[in-house]
Amino acid sequence: MTPPFATMAPDDFEAGLAALDHAGTRRSRRVVQAIDGARLRVDGQWLLSFSSNDYLGLSQHPAAVEAAQRAAAQYGVGAGASPLVNGHSAAHEALERELADFVGLPRALYFGAGYLANVGVVPALVGRGDAVFSDALNHACLIDGARLARAAIHVYSHNDVALLDRLLGASTARRKLVLTDAVFSMDGDIAPVPQLLDLCERHDALLLIDDAHGFGVLGPQGRGTAAHFGVRSPRLIYMATLGKAAGVAGAFVAGPAAAVEWLLQRSRTYIFATAAPAMIIEALRANLRVIETQSWRREHLGLLNEQLRDGLAGLPWQLLPSSTAIQPIIVGGNQAVLEAAAALRAQGLWVPAIRPPTVPPGLARLRISLSAAHSQADVAQLVTALQAVAAA
Protein backbone atom coordinates (compact mmCIF):
# COMPACT_ATOMS: atom_id res chain seq x y z
CA MET A 1 0.00 0.00 0.00
CA THR A 2 1.07 3.56 -0.53
CA PRO A 3 1.53 6.06 2.30
CA PRO A 4 -0.02 7.01 4.67
CA PHE A 5 -1.24 3.43 5.09
CA ALA A 6 2.27 2.01 4.76
CA THR A 7 2.91 3.22 8.30
CA MET A 8 -0.19 1.54 9.71
CA ALA A 9 0.08 -2.18 10.46
CA PRO A 10 -2.99 -4.41 9.96
CA ASP A 11 -3.28 -4.80 13.75
CA ASP A 12 -3.56 -1.04 14.13
CA PHE A 13 -6.94 -1.01 12.41
CA GLU A 14 -8.29 -3.59 14.86
CA ALA A 15 -6.85 -1.67 17.81
CA GLY A 16 -8.24 1.58 16.45
CA LEU A 17 -11.71 0.12 16.07
CA ALA A 18 -11.56 -1.42 19.55
CA ALA A 19 -10.69 2.01 20.95
CA LEU A 20 -13.74 3.49 19.21
CA ASP A 21 -15.92 0.75 20.70
CA HIS A 22 -14.48 1.41 24.14
CA ALA A 23 -15.16 5.17 23.88
CA GLY A 24 -18.70 4.62 22.60
CA THR A 25 -17.88 6.60 19.44
CA ARG A 26 -17.97 3.83 16.84
CA ARG A 27 -20.55 4.61 14.17
CA SER A 28 -22.70 2.14 12.32
CA ARG A 29 -25.17 2.45 9.48
CA ARG A 30 -28.72 1.20 9.37
CA VAL A 31 -29.99 -0.11 6.09
CA VAL A 32 -33.16 1.71 5.07
CA GLN A 33 -35.34 -0.54 2.93
CA ALA A 34 -38.22 1.80 2.18
CA ILE A 35 -39.33 5.36 2.85
CA ASP A 36 -42.83 6.73 3.31
CA GLY A 37 -42.78 10.37 4.40
CA ALA A 38 -41.26 10.47 7.89
CA ARG A 39 -41.43 6.68 8.19
CA LEU A 40 -38.50 4.44 7.35
CA ARG A 41 -38.46 0.64 7.15
CA VAL A 42 -35.39 -0.85 8.83
CA ASP A 43 -34.97 -4.61 9.33
CA GLY A 44 -38.56 -5.07 8.26
CA GLN A 45 -39.83 -2.68 10.95
CA TRP A 46 -41.35 0.74 10.20
CA LEU A 47 -39.80 3.46 12.38
CA LEU A 48 -41.09 7.00 12.81
CA SER A 49 -38.00 9.04 12.02
CA PHE A 50 -36.87 12.31 13.60
CA SER A 51 -33.45 11.95 12.06
CA SER A 52 -33.80 13.43 8.57
CA ASN A 53 -32.90 16.95 7.44
CA ASP A 54 -35.74 16.77 4.91
CA TYR A 55 -37.37 19.62 6.86
CA LEU A 56 -40.13 20.39 4.40
CA GLY A 57 -40.87 16.79 3.46
CA LEU A 58 -39.86 17.35 -0.18
CA SER A 59 -37.53 14.41 -0.85
CA GLN A 60 -40.41 12.38 -2.25
CA HIS A 61 -42.47 15.22 -3.72
CA PRO A 62 -44.22 13.95 -6.88
CA ALA A 63 -43.33 17.09 -8.86
CA ALA A 64 -39.63 16.52 -8.17
CA VAL A 65 -39.80 12.80 -8.96
CA GLU A 66 -41.58 13.52 -12.22
CA ALA A 67 -39.12 16.30 -13.16
CA ALA A 68 -36.22 13.91 -12.53
CA GLN A 69 -37.82 11.26 -14.72
CA ARG A 70 -38.41 13.73 -17.54
CA ALA A 71 -34.82 14.99 -17.33
CA ALA A 72 -33.45 11.43 -17.32
CA ALA A 73 -35.37 10.76 -20.53
CA GLN A 74 -34.03 13.98 -22.07
CA TYR A 75 -30.41 14.08 -20.85
CA GLY A 76 -29.71 10.55 -19.59
CA VAL A 77 -28.64 9.84 -16.02
CA GLY A 78 -25.06 11.17 -16.05
CA ALA A 79 -23.58 14.58 -16.92
CA GLY A 80 -20.49 13.09 -18.57
CA ALA A 81 -17.88 15.61 -17.47
CA SER A 82 -17.10 18.57 -15.25
CA PRO A 83 -19.19 21.74 -15.76
CA LEU A 84 -16.24 23.47 -17.43
CA VAL A 85 -15.97 20.68 -20.01
CA ASN A 86 -19.46 19.62 -21.12
CA GLY A 87 -21.38 18.93 -17.88
CA HIS A 88 -23.17 22.30 -17.60
CA SER A 89 -26.61 21.78 -19.14
CA ALA A 90 -29.49 24.15 -19.81
CA ALA A 91 -31.00 22.72 -16.61
CA HIS A 92 -27.93 23.77 -14.56
CA GLU A 93 -27.94 27.20 -16.16
CA ALA A 94 -31.62 27.73 -15.33
CA LEU A 95 -31.29 26.47 -11.74
CA GLU A 96 -28.40 28.83 -11.00
CA ARG A 97 -30.45 31.77 -12.30
CA GLU A 98 -33.48 30.70 -10.23
CA LEU A 99 -31.43 30.19 -7.05
CA ALA A 100 -29.81 33.63 -7.39
CA ASP A 101 -33.22 35.25 -7.88
CA PHE A 102 -34.69 33.28 -4.97
CA VAL A 103 -32.08 34.48 -2.47
CA GLY A 104 -31.95 37.95 -4.02
CA LEU A 105 -28.28 37.90 -5.01
CA PRO A 106 -26.74 38.65 -8.41
CA ARG A 107 -25.37 35.22 -9.23
CA ALA A 108 -25.23 31.63 -7.98
CA LEU A 109 -22.98 28.62 -8.64
CA TYR A 110 -24.18 25.03 -8.11
CA PHE A 111 -21.89 22.47 -6.41
CA GLY A 112 -22.36 18.69 -6.18
CA ALA A 113 -22.51 18.78 -2.35
CA GLY A 114 -22.31 21.24 0.51
CA TYR A 115 -19.10 19.63 1.68
CA LEU A 116 -17.55 20.19 -1.74
CA ALA A 117 -18.78 23.77 -1.84
CA ASN A 118 -17.12 24.88 1.39
CA VAL A 119 -13.96 22.90 0.83
CA GLY A 120 -13.67 24.56 -2.60
CA VAL A 121 -14.86 28.06 -1.82
CA VAL A 122 -12.77 28.91 1.26
CA PRO A 123 -9.39 28.22 -0.46
CA ALA A 124 -10.60 30.21 -3.48
CA LEU A 125 -11.27 33.24 -1.26
CA VAL A 126 -8.17 33.21 0.98
CA GLY A 127 -4.69 31.71 1.01
CA ARG A 128 -1.30 32.00 2.67
CA GLY A 129 -0.84 35.36 4.39
CA ASP A 130 -4.60 35.75 4.85
CA ALA A 131 -6.72 35.02 7.92
CA VAL A 132 -9.87 33.04 8.58
CA PHE A 133 -12.10 33.66 11.62
CA SER A 134 -14.24 30.67 12.40
CA ASP A 135 -17.02 30.04 14.96
CA ALA A 136 -16.09 27.19 17.34
CA LEU A 137 -19.22 25.22 16.38
CA ASN A 138 -18.86 25.47 12.61
CA HIS A 139 -19.55 22.46 10.40
CA ALA A 140 -16.61 20.18 9.54
CA CYS A 141 -16.50 21.31 5.90
CA LEU A 142 -15.92 24.96 6.82
CA ILE A 143 -13.11 23.82 9.11
CA ASP A 144 -11.59 21.64 6.39
CA GLY A 145 -11.94 24.44 3.83
CA ALA A 146 -10.03 26.76 6.16
CA ARG A 147 -7.27 24.18 6.66
CA LEU A 148 -6.92 23.61 2.92
CA ALA A 149 -6.68 27.36 2.35
CA ARG A 150 -3.45 27.51 4.40
CA ALA A 151 -4.55 30.83 5.88
CA ALA A 152 -4.07 31.58 9.59
CA ILE A 153 -7.10 30.22 11.48
CA HIS A 154 -8.61 32.06 14.43
CA VAL A 155 -11.40 30.18 16.19
CA TYR A 156 -13.77 32.38 18.22
CA SER A 157 -16.10 31.00 20.89
CA HIS A 158 -19.60 30.30 19.70
CA ASN A 159 -21.40 33.48 18.52
CA ASP A 160 -18.96 35.65 20.51
CA VAL A 161 -19.21 38.88 18.54
CA ALA A 162 -17.07 40.87 21.01
CA LEU A 163 -14.21 38.39 20.76
CA LEU A 164 -14.47 38.33 16.98
CA ASP A 165 -14.29 42.13 16.96
CA ARG A 166 -11.02 42.01 18.93
CA LEU A 167 -9.52 39.26 16.77
CA LEU A 168 -10.37 41.09 13.55
CA GLY A 169 -9.00 44.34 14.99
CA ALA A 170 -5.72 42.69 15.99
CA SER A 171 -5.19 40.97 12.64
CA THR A 172 -2.74 42.40 10.14
CA ALA A 173 -3.65 39.83 7.48
CA ARG A 174 -4.05 41.06 3.93
CA ARG A 175 -7.48 39.48 3.46
CA LYS A 176 -9.87 38.44 6.22
CA LEU A 177 -12.71 35.97 5.94
CA VAL A 178 -15.28 35.22 8.65
CA LEU A 179 -16.92 31.78 8.48
CA THR A 180 -20.11 30.77 10.22
CA ASP A 181 -22.97 28.32 10.06
CA ALA A 182 -26.12 30.45 9.71
CA VAL A 183 -28.13 27.85 11.66
CA PHE A 184 -25.82 25.63 13.73
CA SER A 185 -26.27 22.04 12.66
CA MET A 186 -26.06 20.35 16.07
CA ASP A 187 -27.52 23.14 18.23
CA GLY A 188 -30.21 24.66 16.03
CA ASP A 189 -29.50 28.27 17.04
CA ILE A 190 -29.11 31.10 14.54
CA ALA A 191 -25.88 33.09 14.08
CA PRO A 192 -26.07 36.87 14.70
CA VAL A 193 -25.62 37.56 10.98
CA PRO A 194 -26.34 41.35 11.06
CA GLN A 195 -23.73 41.90 13.79
CA LEU A 196 -21.20 39.69 11.99
CA LEU A 197 -21.75 41.62 8.77
CA ASP A 198 -21.34 44.87 10.64
CA LEU A 199 -17.97 43.70 11.97
CA CYS A 200 -16.91 42.63 8.49
CA GLU A 201 -17.73 46.08 7.19
CA ARG A 202 -15.76 47.79 9.95
CA HIS A 203 -12.74 45.48 9.61
CA ASP A 204 -12.72 45.14 5.83
CA ALA A 205 -13.51 41.39 5.87
CA LEU A 206 -15.75 39.06 3.89
CA LEU A 207 -18.47 36.95 5.54
CA LEU A 208 -19.28 33.42 4.31
CA ILE A 209 -22.46 32.01 5.83
CA ASP A 210 -23.38 28.35 5.50
CA ASP A 211 -27.18 28.21 5.46
CA ALA A 212 -27.54 24.42 5.17
CA HIS A 213 -30.32 24.45 7.78
CA GLY A 214 -31.91 27.84 7.09
CA PHE A 215 -32.49 27.67 3.34
CA GLY A 216 -36.12 26.75 2.63
CA VAL A 217 -37.02 27.05 6.32
CA LEU A 218 -36.23 30.61 7.45
CA GLY A 219 -37.10 33.95 5.91
CA PRO A 220 -40.04 34.97 3.75
CA GLN A 221 -40.99 32.05 1.44
CA GLY A 222 -38.01 30.14 2.84
CA ARG A 223 -35.46 32.44 1.20
CA GLY A 224 -32.99 31.68 3.98
CA THR A 225 -31.25 33.26 6.95
CA ALA A 226 -29.96 36.37 5.14
CA ALA A 227 -33.54 37.14 4.03
CA HIS A 228 -34.76 36.31 7.56
CA PHE A 229 -32.57 39.18 8.84
CA GLY A 230 -33.12 41.31 5.74
CA VAL A 231 -29.37 41.83 5.31
CA ARG A 232 -27.57 42.43 2.03
CA SER A 233 -24.00 43.47 1.42
CA PRO A 234 -21.30 43.07 -1.22
CA ARG A 235 -19.25 41.48 1.58
CA LEU A 236 -21.70 38.60 2.01
CA ILE A 237 -21.04 35.23 0.35
CA TYR A 238 -24.10 33.05 0.85
CA MET A 239 -23.89 29.25 0.71
CA ALA A 240 -26.72 26.76 1.19
CA THR A 241 -27.14 23.05 0.67
CA LEU A 242 -29.89 21.45 -1.38
CA GLY A 243 -30.04 17.97 0.15
CA LYS A 244 -31.89 19.15 3.27
CA ALA A 245 -35.00 21.34 3.06
CA ALA A 246 -34.78 21.33 -0.75
CA GLY A 247 -35.02 17.53 -0.55
CA VAL A 248 -32.58 16.59 -3.34
CA ALA A 249 -28.77 16.98 -3.39
CA GLY A 250 -26.01 19.52 -3.90
CA ALA A 251 -25.41 23.08 -2.79
CA PHE A 252 -24.90 26.56 -4.14
CA VAL A 253 -22.88 29.65 -3.42
CA ALA A 254 -24.31 33.08 -4.24
CA GLY A 255 -23.00 36.62 -4.07
CA PRO A 256 -21.73 39.49 -6.20
CA ALA A 257 -21.36 38.49 -9.87
CA ALA A 258 -17.58 38.99 -9.94
CA ALA A 259 -17.09 37.01 -6.72
CA VAL A 260 -19.10 34.10 -8.09
CA GLU A 261 -17.23 34.23 -11.40
CA TRP A 262 -13.99 34.08 -9.39
CA LEU A 263 -15.27 31.02 -7.52
CA LEU A 264 -16.11 29.35 -10.82
CA GLN A 265 -12.53 29.99 -11.98
CA ARG A 266 -10.83 28.97 -8.74
CA SER A 267 -12.84 26.41 -6.72
CA ARG A 268 -11.09 23.12 -7.30
CA THR A 269 -14.05 21.08 -6.08
CA TYR A 270 -16.15 22.75 -8.77
CA ILE A 271 -13.62 22.52 -11.58
CA PHE A 272 -12.35 18.98 -11.02
CA ALA A 273 -15.61 17.17 -10.22
CA THR A 274 -18.12 15.71 -12.64
CA ALA A 275 -21.24 17.84 -12.88
CA ALA A 276 -24.42 16.65 -11.18
CA PRO A 277 -26.84 14.75 -13.45
CA ALA A 278 -29.50 16.99 -15.01
CA MET A 279 -32.22 14.87 -13.37
CA ILE A 280 -30.99 16.06 -9.95
CA ILE A 281 -31.05 19.63 -11.19
CA GLU A 282 -34.57 19.42 -12.62
CA ALA A 283 -35.82 17.83 -9.39
CA LEU A 284 -34.35 20.82 -7.55
CA ARG A 285 -36.04 23.30 -9.89
CA ALA A 286 -39.37 21.62 -9.18
CA ASN A 287 -38.84 21.65 -5.41
CA LEU A 288 -37.69 25.27 -5.48
CA ARG A 289 -41.11 26.22 -6.83
CA VAL A 290 -42.75 24.19 -4.03
CA ILE A 291 -40.58 25.93 -1.40
CA GLU A 292 -41.56 29.32 -2.78
CA THR A 293 -45.29 28.70 -3.08
CA GLN A 294 -46.24 26.28 -0.28
CA SER A 295 -45.88 28.38 2.86
CA TRP A 296 -48.08 25.92 4.73
CA ARG A 297 -45.08 23.61 5.05
CA ARG A 298 -43.14 26.22 7.05
CA GLU A 299 -46.22 27.15 9.07
CA HIS A 300 -46.87 23.52 9.95
CA LEU A 301 -43.21 23.10 10.95
CA GLY A 302 -43.54 26.11 13.25
CA LEU A 303 -46.59 24.57 14.96
CA LEU A 304 -44.83 21.23 15.44
CA ASN A 305 -41.89 23.07 16.92
CA GLU A 306 -44.11 24.76 19.53
CA GLN A 307 -45.89 21.51 20.29
CA LEU A 308 -42.57 19.71 20.88
CA ARG A 309 -41.09 22.45 23.06
CA ASP A 310 -44.25 22.74 25.16
CA GLY A 311 -44.42 18.96 25.53
CA LEU A 312 -40.80 18.63 26.64
CA ALA A 313 -40.73 21.60 29.02
CA GLY A 314 -40.52 19.40 32.17
CA LEU A 315 -37.92 16.95 30.88
CA PRO A 316 -34.90 16.34 33.19
CA TRP A 317 -32.60 16.76 30.18
CA GLN A 318 -31.80 20.18 28.77
CA LEU A 319 -33.62 21.13 25.59
CA LEU A 320 -31.40 23.65 23.77
CA PRO A 321 -32.98 27.04 23.00
CA SER A 322 -33.69 26.55 19.31
CA SER A 323 -36.40 28.09 17.17
CA THR A 324 -35.49 26.05 14.09
CA ALA A 325 -36.35 22.53 12.94
CA ILE A 326 -33.30 21.21 14.83
CA GLN A 327 -34.25 20.46 18.44
CA PRO A 328 -31.36 18.94 20.41
CA ILE A 329 -31.70 17.44 23.88
CA ILE A 330 -28.44 17.26 25.83
CA VAL A 331 -28.11 13.86 27.53
CA GLY A 332 -24.38 14.10 28.36
CA GLY A 333 -22.41 10.86 28.18
CA ASN A 334 -21.96 8.69 25.09
CA GLN A 335 -23.36 5.52 26.64
CA ALA A 336 -26.31 7.39 28.16
CA VAL A 337 -27.30 8.88 24.83
CA LEU A 338 -26.92 5.53 23.07
CA GLU A 339 -29.19 3.93 25.67
CA ALA A 340 -31.78 6.68 25.28
CA ALA A 341 -31.76 6.28 21.50
CA ALA A 342 -32.09 2.48 21.86
CA ALA A 343 -35.05 2.88 24.24
CA LEU A 344 -36.78 5.19 21.76
CA ARG A 345 -36.07 2.75 18.97
CA ALA A 346 -37.74 -0.01 20.99
CA GLN A 347 -40.84 2.18 20.85
CA GLY A 348 -40.62 2.54 17.08
CA LEU A 349 -38.90 5.94 17.03
CA TRP A 350 -35.66 6.83 15.30
CA VAL A 351 -33.87 9.73 16.97
CA PRO A 352 -30.13 9.95 16.30
CA ALA A 353 -27.61 9.94 19.16
CA ILE A 354 -25.00 12.55 18.27
CA ARG A 355 -21.64 12.03 19.95
CA PRO A 356 -18.10 13.42 19.83
CA PRO A 357 -16.31 14.40 17.66
CA THR A 358 -19.46 15.84 16.07
CA VAL A 359 -20.21 17.61 19.38
CA PRO A 360 -17.90 18.41 22.35
CA PRO A 361 -17.23 15.58 24.88
CA GLY A 362 -19.86 15.40 27.62
CA LEU A 363 -22.46 17.10 25.42
CA ALA A 364 -23.75 14.04 23.57
CA ARG A 365 -27.33 14.62 22.52
CA LEU A 366 -30.48 13.37 20.93
CA ARG A 367 -30.85 15.50 17.82
CA ILE A 368 -34.52 15.71 16.91
CA SER A 369 -35.25 17.06 13.43
CA LEU A 370 -38.78 18.07 12.72
CA SER A 371 -40.28 17.96 9.25
CA ALA A 372 -43.42 19.15 7.54
CA ALA A 373 -43.88 15.43 6.83
CA HIS A 374 -44.65 14.90 10.54
CA SER A 375 -48.18 15.15 11.90
CA GLN A 376 -49.14 16.49 15.31
CA ALA A 377 -49.88 12.89 16.31
CA ASP A 378 -46.28 11.96 15.38
CA VAL A 379 -44.89 14.69 17.61
CA ALA A 380 -47.26 13.68 20.44
CA GLN A 381 -45.93 10.11 20.17
CA LEU A 382 -42.35 11.39 20.41
CA VAL A 383 -43.14 13.56 23.44
CA THR A 384 -44.77 10.67 25.30
CA ALA A 385 -41.88 8.33 24.51
CA LEU A 386 -39.22 10.87 25.52
CA GLN A 387 -40.92 11.51 28.83
CA ALA A 388 -41.04 7.78 29.55
CA VAL A 389 -37.38 7.25 28.57
CA ALA A 390 -36.14 10.26 30.56
CA ALA A 391 -38.05 9.08 33.66
CA ALA A 392 -36.74 5.48 33.42
Ligand SMILES: *Cc1c(COP(=O)(O)O)cnc(C)c1O
Ligand atom coordinates in the same frame (compact mmCIF):
# COMPACT_ATOMS: atom_id res chain seq x y z
C1 LIG B 1 -25.06 19.04 5.85
C2 LIG B 1 -24.16 20.21 5.97
C3 LIG B 1 -23.17 20.47 5.04
C4 LIG B 1 -22.82 19.47 3.97
O1 LIG B 1 -23.71 19.50 2.93
P1 LIG B 1 -23.84 18.19 1.99
O2 LIG B 1 -24.61 18.68 0.84
O3 LIG B 1 -24.52 17.18 2.82
O4 LIG B 1 -22.44 17.80 1.63
C5 LIG B 1 -22.48 21.65 5.11
N1 LIG B 1 -22.69 22.52 6.11
C6 LIG B 1 -23.60 22.30 7.07
C7 LIG B 1 -23.79 23.31 8.15
C8 LIG B 1 -24.34 21.13 7.04
O5 LIG B 1 -25.22 20.87 8.00
